[in-house]
Amino acid sequence: MGILERFGERTIAFLEYLGGMTSLIGESVRSLVHAQIRYAETFVQAYELGIGSLLIVLLTSLFTGMVISLESAQQAVQFGIGSLVGGAVTYTSVRELGPMLTAVVVAGRVGSAIAAEIGSMVVTEQIDALRSMGLSPVRFLVVPRLLALAIMLPLLTVFADIISILGGMWIAQAYAHINPASFIASARQAVGFEDVVKGLLKALVFACIIAFVGCYQGLSTRGGAAGVGRATTSAVVISIILIFGTNFIMSYLLFGGH
Amino acid sequence: MEPTIYASLDDVTLSFGEHVILKNCSLKIVRGAITCIVGLSGAGKSTILRLLDGLIEPSSGHVYVDGHDLCHTPERDLVELRQKTSLAFQFAALLDSLTIGENVGLPLREHTALPDEKIRHIVDDALESVGLRHVYDSLPNELSGGMLKRAGFARAIVTRPELVLYDEPTTGLDPIVTNLITDTIVRLREKLGGTAVVISHDLHSIFRMADYVAMLFEGAIIAYGPREEIRTSTNPFVQQFLTGSEVGPIPV
Ligand SMILES: Nc1ncnc2c1ncn2[C@@H]1O[C@H](COP(=O)(O)OP(=O)(O)OP(=O)(O)O)[C@@H](O)[C@H]1O
Ligand SMILES: [Mg+2]
Numbered sequence: 001m002g003i004l005e006r007f008g009e010r011t012i013a014f015l016e017y018l019g020g021m022t023s024l025i026g027e028s029v030r031s032l033v034h035a036q037i038r039y040a041e042t043f044v045q046a047y048e049l050g051i052g053s054l055l056i057v058l059l060t061s062l063f064t065g066m067v068i069s070l071e072s073a074q075q076a077v078q079f080g081i082g083s084l085v086g087g088a089v090t091y092t093s094v095r096e097l098g099p100m101l102t103a104v105v106v107a108g109r110v111g112s113a114i115a116a117e118i119g120s121m122v123v124t125e126q127i128d129a130l131r132s133m134g135l136s137p138v139r140f141l142v143v144p145r146l147l148a149l150a151i152m153l154p155l156l157t158v159f160a161d162i163i164s165i166l167g168g169m170w171i172a173q174a175y176a177h178i179n180p181a182s183f184i185a186s187a188r189q190a191v192g193f194e195d196v197v198k199g200l201l202k203a204l205v206f207a208c209i210i211a212f213v214g215c216y217q218g219l220s221t222r223g224g225a226a227g228v229g230r231a232t233t234s235a236v237v238i239s240i241i242l243i244f245g246t247n248f249i250m251s252y253l254l255f256g257g258h
Numbered sequence: 259m260e261p262t263i264y265a266s267l268d269d270v271t272l273s274f275g276e277h278v279i280l281k282n283c284s285l286k287i288v289r290g291a292i293t294c295i296v297g298l299s300g301a302g303k304s305t306i307l308r309l310l311d312g313l314i315e316p317s318s319g320h321v322y323v324d325g326h327d328l329c330h331t332p333e334r335d336l337v338e339l340r341q342k343t344s345l346a347f348q349f350a351a352l353l354d355s356l357t358i359g360e361n362v363g364l365p366l367r368e369h370t371a372l373p374d375e376k377i378r379h380i381v382d383d384a385l386e387s388v389g390l391r392h393v394y395d396s397l398p399n400e401l402s403g404g405m406l407k408r409a410g411f412a413r414a415i416v417t418r419p420e421l422v423l424y425d426e427p428t429t430g431l432d433p434i435v436t437n438l439i440t441d442t443i444v445r446l447r448e449k450l451g452g453t454a455v456v457i458s459h460d461l462h463s464i465f466r467m468a469d470y471v472a473m474l475f476e477g478a479i480i481a482y483g484p485r486e487e488i489r490t491s492t493n494p495f496v497q498q499f500l501t502g503s504e505v506g507p508i509p510v
Contacts, residue, residue, distance in 0.1 A: 121353075121354075124349070124351060124354075125347055125349065125351035126351050126352070126353050126354070128308075128313050128347070128351065129345075129347060129351035129352070129353070130353075131313060131333070131340075132311050132313060132340060132344065132345045132347075133340065133344070133364065133365045133368070133369075134336070134337040134338070134339075134340035134341045134365075134368075134369065135364075135368055136333075136334075136337075
């Protein structure tokens with residue numbers, strides 16, 4: 001196959017992806033606007049993904065807060081500015097690492113599960129059965145997962161922020177003898193409420209990415225069990241790439257002026 | 259009196275990539291009658307039902323159900339039509355996150371305002387009619403293939419649709435349940451005047467219930483007519499199919 005031909009094929013596939021994704025988002029928004037929401041299912045999804053992700057989110061953010069503290073405390077004490085460590089840890093946690101690490105963990109855990117579940121429903125004709133009964137798979141499956149993620153990911157991010165700051169505080173004290181009071185004072189000086197809100201806004205956008213990519217990969221599954229495996233992998237890969245890219249863009253837009 | 263047509267395929271061609279499944283295929287489904295479709299495995303029988311349910315679109319030609327052209331109709335506009343039709347899938351296709359009772363009651367819960375007890379009652383009746391009353395609270399993965407198939411059947415008839423498409427409703431079932439299902443299909447037609455399309459390999463039950471029989475071969479309907487006409491047909495393809503002979507025009 002010629003290079004041009006392959007390029008053409010890739011372009012068409014990409015445009016198809018965009019088109020499919022756009023109509024999925026469009027239909028979800030329409031469902032939301034018309035308040036066609038299955039609350040019970042949304043609640044179950046939110047509960048499961050929240051409880052299921054909590055421990056791993058807490059652990060990753062705890063260690064991340066600790067390592068930032070470790071690295072910055074070492075440097076800061078050398079230069080005699082140990083009192084700034086609290087600010088450094090809180091600043092990076094709330095604005096960048098909290099939302100992003102939480103999203104990456106949830107993409108790996110929940111995005112993949114969504115793609116696998118919906119994908120296997122495709123190959124066992126359950127999606128066709130829904131359509132055949134006049135039920136929209138988007139309303140039935142996508143919207144509850146979207147809402148569940150949109151609620152739980154910001155919430156998980158709040159926990160992640162807190163635990164990572166606590167971890168940082170502990171290491172700062174144990175390792176560089178920076179007392180918690182000065183750690184907190186520095187944190188409050190470096191980070192405002194506005195930063196927290198912006199971080200949560202990121203989490204909300206990441207939630208949409210994970211939900212839409214997971215559902216879309218699931219719904220476009222082709223070809224049996226192997227197809228489900230491919231859908232699952234690509235759901236994780238695509239959402240993680242999109243999360244990193246979007247994180248940069250959002251940081252630029254939200255914090256770029258500072 | 260000329261029978262009225264409820265649904266039809268009009269010069270339908272359908273291919274998956276290079277592979278042509280249906281070629282200039284036309285078929286009329288008479289209102290209020292049971293039409294059985296027979297044909298070799300892989301001939302495209304399930305595909306015809308998927309076309310009639312609007313799940314797939316033909317590459318060319320038209321599919322009509324109750325006067326509506328299903329082709330190029332957006333999914334949203336099919337919703338209303340789909341409440342009047344239902345498809346009993348070949349492999350049941352129950353939602354595996356719901357219990358059997360919830361599965362069977364799903365179309366009622368979503369499309370009607372009936373109270374829960376009433377739905378429970380209708381679902382129990384539907385399950386009873388396929389001999390499955392005791393599995394209301396079981397999950398699909400706890401049932402055998404034949405039980406799933408019967409539950410799928412119950413889900414398809416629970417709303418009393420005008421058109422029911424049955425994809426091999428009796429394949430793989432024991433003779434007693436086979437009769438039960440066949441009788442249920444006939445009873446629904448008699449009581450409610452509904453239209454049915456049944457795919458089956460079971461000649462015995464076909465000739466018990468069919469009003470019309472259509473035979474699909476190499477992508478087109480090669481024989482169609484009232485039951486007796488097909489039973490006594492001299493068409494060599496039909497003859498060979500009905501006798502199950504290895505010699506004849508159908509290559510083995
Ligand atoms: N999604 C698809 N992609 C490619 N080919 C398909 C697809 N669906 C069906 N086919 C092909 O279409 C043909 C007809 O399939 P169909 O399921 O309609 O057969 P059938 O007559 O119902 O067979 P059986 O009696 O075994 O159920 C088969 O050869 C199958 O390989
Ligand atoms: Mg079939």
